Amino acid sequence: MEIPVAHLSAKEIVKRLSSYYNKPIEGKPEEIVNIVREDIISNINDAKIGITGANAMNMIKILSFNATGSIIPSFVDVISGVSKTADVEKKFIKGVYHPSEIILILLDNKRSELANNGFKELLYCIGCGNCLLYCPMYNTIGNEFAQDNYLGGKGIAYYSLYNKEKNEKLEFCLTCGKCKENCPLDLDIPAIIKKIRGEEISSEIYYFLKSHAIWIYYQLLLRAKAVS
Numbered sequence: 582m583e584i585p586v587a588h589l590s591a592k593e594i595v596k597r598l599s600s601y602y603n604k605p606i607e608g609k610p611e612e613i614v615n616i617v618r619e620d621i622i623s624n625i626n627d628a629k630i631g632i633t634g635a636n637a638m639n640m641i642k643i644l645s646f647n648a649t650g651s652i653i654p655s656f657v658d659v660i661s662g663v664s665k666t667a668d669v670e671k672k673f674i675k676g677v678y679h680p681s682e683i684i685l686i687l688l689d690n691k692r693s694e695l696a697n698n699g700f701k702e703l704l705y706c707i708g709c710g711n712c713l714l715y716c717p718m719y720n721t722i723g724n725e726f727a728q729d730n731y732l733g734g735k736g737i738a739y740y741s742l743y744n745k746e747k748n749e750k751l752e753f754c755l756t757c758g759k760c761k762e763n764c765p766l767d768l769d770i771p772a773i774i775k776k777i778r779g780e781e782i783s784s785e786i787y788y789f790l791k792s793h794a795i796w797i798y799y800q801l802l803l804r805a806k807a808v809s
């Protein structure tokens with residue numbers, strides 16, 4: 582399975598790859614890319630089937646533009662159906678250059694449950710990552726405001742709902758609304774976070790004060806580091 586590593590430092594990537602491949606790997610980006618590329622190519626050569634995720638073209642445009650600023654991603658894979666020909670006497674023959682069969686799997690993966698529990702809006706997220714670029718807390722404490730591969734406020738909200746546990750890192754959200762302002766779909770992430778944290782006014786005051794105290798503390802630390 583392919584997952585982005587843009588949120589990890591080279592040191593962290595090297596640590597995980599060394600453990601995965603069971604051999605020491607140097608921290609140079611070229612070497613990291615070469616090792617992973619060779620592994621992927623050898624697996625593709627041996628593969629009997631290919632699995633890919635599906636995005637509509639318009640979604641690719643929104644996703645790419647908001648995540649990287651480019652009009653279209655550098656790699657787009659379009660599957661139009663089975664490989665076929667009807668060149669010889671108009672006889673339809675499947676699987677000329679492969680694939681000969683395409684299976685579409687729709688995975689619910691608790692999505693219906695989330696939608697039925699009042700969190701349908703969260704499922705509209707296209708994963709562009711724009712919310713992270715504008716999140717003052719994520720830009721201050723980085724992956725401390727993340728759980729596994731679920732980054733920032735939206736990620737932790739999703740993680741909490743998916744695992745049916747109120748993740749403690751939800752308290753880092755400042756409910757400033759920067760993510761909503763900059764979301765191409767206008768998803769109200771702070772409202773979702775407030776709903777998961779508990780909507781009582783007293784608890785919101787508590788979370789507001791605590792998150793801002795944490796943010797100010799780390800901002801002061803960063804500024805002190807920059808000066809020294």
Ligand code: SF4
Pocket residue numbers: 712715716717718719733734735753754755756757758759760761770771
């Ligand atoms: S509302 Fe929360 S998740 Fe959204 S930008 Fe502000 S701190 Fe980040």
